[in-house]
Each structure stands twice: as C-alpha cells, then as structure tokens.
Amino acid sequence: xxxxxxxxxxxxxxxxxxxxxxxxxxxxxxxxxxxxxxxxxxxxxxxxxxxxxxxxxxxxxxxxxxxxxxxxxxxxxxxxxxxxxxxxxxxxxxxxxxxxxxxxxxxxxxxxxxxxxxxxxxxxxxxxxxxxxxxxxxxxxxxxxxx
Numbered sequence: 001x002x003x004x005x006x007x008x009x010x011x012x013x014x015x016x017x018x019x020x021x022x023x024x025x026x027x028x029x030x031x032x033x034x035x036x037x038x039x040x041x042x043x044x045x046x047x048x049x050x051x052x053x054x055x056x057x058x059x060x061x062x063x064x065x066x067x068x069x070x071x072x073x074x075x076x077x078x079x080x081x082x083x084x085x086x087x088x089x090x091x092x093x094x095x096x097x098x099x100x101x102x103x104x105x106x107x108x109x110x111x112x113x114x115x116x117x118x119x120x121x122x123x124x125x126x127x128x129x130x131x132x133x134x135x136x137x138x139x140x141x142x143x144x145x146x147x
Contacts, residue, residue, distance in 0.1 A: 027084075027137040033125050034082025037094055041074025048072070058104060073097055081129065084138020088147045091129035098123035 006012035044051060048071040052063030060066040073093045080090035098119050105115035134140035
C-alpha cells in the first residue's frame with residue numbers, strides 16, 4: 001500500500017492532491033537544496049584556496065588540493081542538483097562534504113548536535129537524492145540517462 005492510498009488516509013479526499021503534487025514537491029526540494037548549496041559554495045568558489053587551513057585542520061592534506069575540491073563540490077554540485085543533471089553523483093559529493101561538516105562542528109569545534117544540526121538535515125536531504133536521483137522534472141530524465 002502506498003502512503004497515498006485513500007483507505008489509509010485520515011482525510012481520504014486528500015489522496016488526489018497528494019498524488020498530483022508529489023513529483024512537483026520533490027522537484028522543489030531538489031531545486032531549493034541545489035540553489036542553497038550553490039549559494040553557500042559561491043563564497044568558496046570565489047576564493048577556492050581560502051579553506052586550506054580549515055581542511056588541513058580536519059586532516060585533509062594537502063589543503064591546496066582539498067580546498068578547491070570542496071569549493072567546486074559545493075558550488076557546482078549545488079548547480080547540478082538544482083538542474084537534476086548527474087543528480088546522484090552531485091548528491092553523493094555534497095553528502096560526503098556535509099558528513100564531514102557534521103564531524104567538524106560536532107567533534108572538532110565541540111558544538112555537539114546544535115552545531116551540526118543544519119549539516120545533518122542537509123545530509124539527509126542530499127541522501128534522499130542519492131537514492132531517488134532526479135525525477136521526471138530533471139535534465140537526467142530529459143537525457144533518459146542516470147547513474
């Protein structure tokens with residue numbers, strides 16, 4: 001049984017609404033997440049070597065390699081996610097980065113859950129798109145190819 005099976009709903013009349021909006025809501029989530037990640041990464045892409053000390057502080061050497069990779073993954077990964085192009089690859093790259101930021105805030109900065117909360121939420125969102133990929137409203141769907 002699906003979650004939109006009217007016999008399972010408290011308000012069965014809502015089933016058609018849920019069925020008809022599920023794809024567009026998923027698309028909105030993907031686009032908003034991608035745009036937000038790209039905006040967040042835009043500062044790093046403007047100064048791709050600006051995070052050298054931070055990444056080396058986390059044990060990623062050499063920072064001259066990892067800092068621009070971080071910048072590119074956030075910025076271009078966000079754009080790809082928003083477009084739904086190579087959706088699973090973009091979501092995987094950003095999920096890895098987000099899990100590192102969970103560690104950074106929770107352990108390195110000793111901020112615990114409150115410091116890592118946003119990264120945990122973002123990682124859950126990007127994990128969803130690793131599993132689902134782009135939907136019918138993605139470039140992947142138009143290309144009829146996906147990972």
